Amino acid sequence: MTSPNLTSSHYAIPKLPPQRQTPDQQAPWVLYQSARLNAFLAQSALSLRYGFTGKPLSLGGSALSVEERTKNRLLLAQEAGLSVTIPVLAPEQIHSDIALLNQEALSTGCDAVIITEPGLPAIVQAADCVPVLLLDPKACVGAVIHAGWRGTAASITLKTALKLSALTGNPPETLLAVIGPSAGGCCYEVSHEVYNALSQSLATKEKQALPSWCLPSRPEESHCLEPHYYVDLKRVNQAQLASLGLGTPKASGWIDIIEACTLCLPAFLWSHRRGETGRQVLYLEFGLVS
Numbered sequence: 377m378t379s380p381n382l383t384s385s386h387y388a389i390p391k392l393p394p395q396r397q398t399p400d401q402q403a404p405w406v407l408y409q410s411a412r413l414n415a416f417l418a419q420s421a422l423s424l425r426y427g428f429t430g431k432p433l434s435l436g437g438s439a440l441s442v443e444e445r446t447k448n449r450l451l452l453a454q455e456a457g458l459s460v461t462i463p464v465l466a467p468e469q470i471h472s473d474i475a476l477l478n479q480e481a482l483s484t485g486c487d488a489v490i491i492t493e494p495g496l497p498a499i500v501q502a503a504d505c506v507p508v509l510l511l512d513p514k515a516c517v518g519a520v521i522h523a524g525w526r527g528t529a530a531s532i533t534l535k536t537a538l539k540l541s542a543l544t545g546n547p548p549e550t551l552l553a554v555i556g557p558s559a560g561g562c563c564y565e566v567s568h569e570v571y572n573a574l575s576q577s578l579a580t581k582e583k584q585a586l587p588s589w590c591l592p593s594r595p596e597e598s599h600c601l602e603p604h605y606y607v608d609l610k611r612v613n614q615a616q617l618a619s620l621g622l623g624t625p626k627a628s629g630w631i632d633i634i635e636a637c638t639l640c641l642p643a644f645l646w647s648h649r650r651g652e653t654g655r656q657v658l659y660l661e662f663g664l665v666s
């Protein structure tokens with residue numbers, strides 16, 4: 377394995393502090409929402425339900441039987457006020473860059489569901505991977521995205537934003553994005569190969585920002601000569617969206633990041649790396665406008 381050309385200045389950058397942002401409890405299992413999105417919704421006529429769930433309710437994962445999963449998703453639907461007359465759109469996640477539309481997401485594996493119809497709830501599950509919500513408030517179209525390191529390296533968030541924009545005809549810089557709880561840059565150590573795959577997925581402009589969120593450990597923390605790599609997947613997804621203009625001063629669209637780290641908050645969030653089989657979800661449903 378070859379090491380990248382690290383200068384001594386890289387070692388001077390401290391690791392990111394642990395992200396111990398505690399939940400703003402909305403309901404028993406709806407642990408996080410975006411204050412910025414909620415403020416926006418309060419001022420708009422847009423009707424939608426969304427949230428990032430957490431413990432104790434597991435909504436997926438290999439340890440759950442089909443019956444338990446159905447029961448738990450029904451509980452979520454009741455708790456969150458989602459439609460229960462149709463099955464919730466929960467795609468078979470395959471760590472891809474595939475985004476499908478509405479019920480298409482039930483037919484084959486994918487990692488993003490674009491919702492264009494009211495009364496159609498969709499979820500993506502995660503336990504360290506990054507759940508991302510995209511919203512076109514003008515067109516009442518949105519997407520839920522599961523972005524692990526493979527999906528992030530394949531630019532699933534960027535590609536879903538482009539697909540959504542092509543559908544509505546509104547430019548991508550008008551989208552609103554919420555990046556949810558996931559393993560943070562404080563804890564998410566990856567191999568050099570993963571580090572390279574992620575850095576190569578970004579445009580040259582964003583690559584220059586690598587040291588700020590992709591940090592080798594300091595020598596005194598390491599028992600070996602190889603550097604350790606800590607990647608902040610939230611920031612990689614943010615950088616991909618920023619490359620489309622989101623969050624720039626001239627853009628009407630913005631990106632909100634929920635900093636909570638699944639590894640820093642074992643009491644609240646499921647973590648695959650911790651060996652847990654439970655899964656939290658990001659859910660989204662547009663309401664019927666009366």
Ligand SMILES: [Zn+2]
Pocket residue numbers: 394395559560561562563564637638639640
């Ligand atoms: Zn952490």
